[in-house]
Amino acid sequence: MKKPATIRDVAREAGVSVAVVSRVLNEGTGPVAPDTRAKVVEVIERLAYHPRAAARELQQRTRSTIGLLLADLANPFFARLADRVVWEARARGVHVVLLTTQEDQHLEAESIDTLIERSVASVIATPAGDNLEKWKRLTDLGVNVVFVDREIDELEGIDVVTIRNDASAETAANHLIGLGHTRIGFISGPATTSTGRDRVAGFRRAMEAAGLAVDDELIHHIPFRGDAGGDAIGVLLSEPQPPSAIIVGNTAQVRSALRRIKQSEIRVPEDLSLVVFDDNPWTELVSPPLTVIRQPIDMLAVHSVELAVGRAKGLLPEQRRRVEVDAEFVRRSSSAAAAQRTPTP
Amino acid sequence: MKKPATIRDVAREAGVSVAVVSRVLNEGTGPVAPDTRAKVVEVIERLAYHPRAAARELQQRTRSTIGLLLADLANPFFARLADRVVWEARARGVHVVLLTTQEDQHLEAESIDTLIERSVASVIATPAGDNLEKWKRLTDLGVNVVFVDREIDELEGIDVVTIRNDASAETAANHLIGLGHTRIGFISGPATTSTGRDRVAGFRRAMEAAGLAVDDELIHHIPFRGDAGGDAIGVLLSEPQPPSAIIVGNTAQVRSALRRIKQSEIRVPEDLSLVVFDDNPWTELVSPPLTVIRQPIDMLAVHSVELAVGRAKGLLPEQRRRVEVDAEFVRRSSSAAAAQRTPTP
DNA sequence: GGCATCAGTGGTAACGGTTACACTTTTGTA
DNA sequence: TACAAAAGTGTAACCGTTACCACTGATGCC
Numbered sequence: 001m002k003k004p005a006t007i008r009d010v011a012r013e014a015g016v017s018v019a020v021v022s023r024v025l026n027e028g029t030g031p032v033a034p035d036t037r038a039k040v041v042e043v044i045e046r047l048a049y050h051p052r053a054a055a056r057e058l059q060q061r062t063r064s065t066i067g068l069l070l071a072d073l074a075n076p077f078f079a080r081l082a083d084r085v086v087w088e089a090r091a092r093g094v095h096v097v098l099l100t101t102q103e104d105q106h107l108e109a110e111s112i113d114t115l116i117e118r119s120v121a122s123v124i125a126t127p128a129g130d131n132l133e134k135w136k137r138l139t140d141l142g143v144n145v146v147f148v149d150r151e152i153d154e155l156e157g158i159d160v161v162t163i164r165n166d167a168s169a170e171t172a173a174n175h176l177i178g179l180g181h182t183r184i185g186f187i188s189g190p191a192t193t194s195t196g197r198d199r200v201a202g203f204r205r206a207m208e209a210a211g212l213a214v215d216d217e218l219i220h221h222i223p224f225r226g227d228a229g230g231d232a233i234g235v236l237l238s239e240p241q242p243p244s245a246i247i248v249g250n251t252a253q254v255r256s257a258l259r260r261i262k263q264s265e266i267r268v269p270e271d272l273s274l275v276v277f278d279d280n281p282w283t284e285l286v287s288p289p290l291t292v293i294r295q296p297i298d299m300l301a302v303h304s305v306e307l308a309v310g311r312a313k314g315l316l317p318e319q320r321r322r323v324e325v326d327a328e329f330v331r332r333s334s335s336a337a338a339a340q341r342t343p344t345p
Numbered sequence: 346m347k348k349p350a351t352i353r354d355v356a357r358e359a360g361v362s363v364a365v366v367s368r369v370l371n372e373g374t375g376p377v378a379p380d381t382r383a384k385v386v387e388v389i390e391r392l393a394y395h396p397r398a399a400a401r402e403l404q405q406r407t408r409s410t411i412g413l414l415l416a417d418l419a420n421p422f423f424a425r426l427a428d429r430v431v432w433e434a435r436a437r438g439v440h441v442v443l444l445t446t447q448e449d450q451h452l453e454a455e456s457i458d459t460l461i462e463r464s465v466a467s468v469i470a471t472p473a474g475d476n477l478e479k480w481k482r483l484t485d486l487g488v489n490v491v492f493v494d495r496e497i498d499e500l501e502g503i504d505v506v507t508i509r510n511d512a513s514a515e516t517a518a519n520h521l522i523g524l525g526h527t528r529i530g531f532i533s534g535p536a537t538t539s540t541g542r543d544r545v546a547g548f549r550r551a552m553e554a555a556g557l558a559v560d561d562e563l564i565h566h567i568p569f570r571g572d573a574g575g576d577a578i579g580v581l582l583s584e585p586q587p588p589s590a591i592i593v594g595n596t597a598q599v600r601s602a603l604r605r606i607k608q609s610e611i612r613v614p615e616d617l618s619l620v621v622f623d624d625n626p627w628t629e630l631v632s633p634p635l636t637v638i639r640q641p642i643d644m645l646a647v648h649s650v651e652l653a654v655g656r657a658k659g660l661l662p663e664q665r666r667r668v669e670v671d672a673e674f675v676r677r678s679s680s681a682a683a684a685q686r687t688p689t690p
Numbered sequence: 691g692g693c694a695t696c697a698g699t700g701g702t703a704a705c706g707g708t709t710a711c712a713c714t715t716t717t718g719t720a
Numbered sequence: 721t722a723c724a725a726a727a728g729t730g731t732a733a734c735c736g737t738t739a740c741c742a743c744t745g746a747t748g749c750c
Binding site: 003004048050051052053054055057058061063068072073074076079080082083086087090095096097098099100102107113114116117118119137141255258259262280281282284285286287 | 348393396397398400403406417418419424427428431435440441443444447452458461463486600603604626630631
């Protein structure tokens with residue numbers, strides 16, 4: 001456990017000054033004679049010298065790291081997003097500090113503080129609650145913030161990357177309407193999140209455009225964590241006039257919703273058509289394979305990293321960006337024509 | 346975008362020296378009069394002062410951060426592991442830098458360099474290839490390394506946390522043997538990984554103990570990434586004497602294996618019994634619900650963080666630890682008694 | 691009353707890099 | 721040949737924090 005070599009050790013060993021070593025380290029910051037460079041490189045190699053990130057960050061007041069603040073890694077949607085973000089970031093020579101909020105406002109606030117202390121150049125986040133001042137403080141400090149998947153309307157100066165939530169929900173609804181369904185249930189995320197609201201808005205728009213009434217009883221806003229999906233299904237199915245189709249617009253609740261349906265007598269799609277928001281590989285493995293709105297996670301990752309890194313390097317125009325990507329509608333077997341059944345007495 | 350306040354700003358504003366502010370910041374490093382403390386705290390609050398992590402790290406030669414080096418976040422097993430690790434780490438006031446290797450040796454080597462530069466106190470990792478000297482260099486530098494899920498035998502001075510892979514495979518095999526299966530296929534991870542080898546070893550042991558021949562043709566070592574699971578299934582099923590049961594001991598390949606089976610005419614469990622290594626929530630949602638070896642991810646996370654943080658604080662005895670946790674066998678409907686069918690002509 | 695102890699505070703040298711600037715030496719050009 | 725420009729190198733200040741040490745009074749104890 002010998003203490004690691006410093007830049008001065010290298011300089012002494014190579015018979016040059018620290019400035020020269022530093023210039024070798026940071027290509028392009030000044031001229032170095034080829035011979036000298038070779039010599040220095042050799043010594044660096046021999047001493048297994050690694051410049052310490054902390055010292056570098058202290059001097060330059062920013063660092064080549066982006067913070068990734070996600071709601072919940074146990075949710076495959078976020079897990080895959082994280083995977084892609086880490087990947088894309090690395091392709092650009094940038095590292096990622098990962099923090100999770102577990103959808104908790106306090107943890108989110110704490111995490112933002114951490115990111116401030118870490119003086120990251122940019123932050124990619126899925127905001128959970130409102131923590132308005134915290135986010136504002138972060139941006140005031142010059143940290144570039146990119147919201148992905150969700151957003152907070154009240155905040156300015158923040159880039160946003162999302163899927164077209166309203167349009168996606170509209171597509172899903174139109175699909176079911178086209179199949180003859182008139183009573184359609186919708187399970188969404190919390191009304192405090194933009195995704196939770198936007199999807200419902202798109203759903204409403206489709207229904208209204210088709211001249212169908214929207215029964216508020218059939219719209220459920222439930223949290224992303226926990227197992228509220230099953231309960232929501234239970235409530236919907238025990239309505240006096242239960243829906244003949246349900247859209248689960250809350251990615252995290254698909255599993256628990258599905259489990260509840262399996263436990264019941266309800267057959268899919270004969271008794272109930274189902275469309276879910278998800279990008280899980282297993283949606284095609286269950287019976288019947290699910291009709292899904294597939295979120296283009298890769299695109300979300302690419303764009304958010306692009307923005308985060310671009311801003312950090314000052315390559316982008318001042319004007320904040322809003323990137324919306326289309327989700328893909330994948331029809332499988334969980335949605336079918338509405339039964340022509342006579343109304344139950 | 347005003348530049349953030351420093352400890353000197355706080356000191357000046359509060360009318361004290363920087364030493365006092367530092368002592369307020371780091372409880373227990375020296376006496377501070379109650380009045381003075383209150384005053385300083387007030388100023389810190391007012392200036393929204395956050396000590397810069399970089400400066401702190403430079404001074405103390407370590408930091409309160411652990412590196413988490415995982416193979417593949419898109420794999421739900423690792424994703425959940427990451428989630429738990431981040432969670433457990435935070436509970437101990439420690440942050441996590443996440444890196445992924447995508448099962449690639451070169452990326453792993455790069456990542457280890459990064460961790461050195463970042464001067465993390467500890468690293469929790471799922472080693473991919475051998476990168477022996479890299480790992481050695483890391484430990485030589487005094488970084489505490491904890492391998493989780495997998496291990497590298499040749500390396501000393503590294504803590505290990507795994508499930509009892511051999512025993513789990515043995516359990517799975519015994520379950521199938523007990524159901525009357527005699528030709529059992531096994532799909533494992535790469536032979537270069539300890540999990541890949543250990544599971545096969547346990548399988549062999551069970552077979553031999555039951556006096557059953559182990560046909561090497563029925564044992565497949567395949568990578569964790571990609572879709573080799575489907576191909577392996579294909580090969581197994583087109584054997585002259587196909588197995589009546591298959592254990593998929595490669596978590597990452599369960600999905601692709603399952604998809605292949607769905608595409609075929611084979612019925613589960615009538616024609617083929619299936620036991621898979623996995624801890625995915627969806628294994629109970631497919632038809633039939635899968636018999637699984639459930640890996641106790643929480644335990645893996647708790648123990649590895651415990652070790653990583655404990656070592657960093659010097660709380661643990663020098664002696665390296667090896668923690669093995671039991672996996673849980675969960676019987677569902679994908680495994681059934683072997684058919685008493687007459688051999689096909 | 692003298693002296694050791696200690697709470698409370700301030701000054702300042704590290705920590706390990708980067709970088710502005712000064713200083714040689716080489717090269718290019720009139 | 722002379723002189724300007726450019727290439728190559730070294731010195732030292734700085735980034736923001738902690739830790740060590742020195743200093744001042746107040747308190748305790750014989």
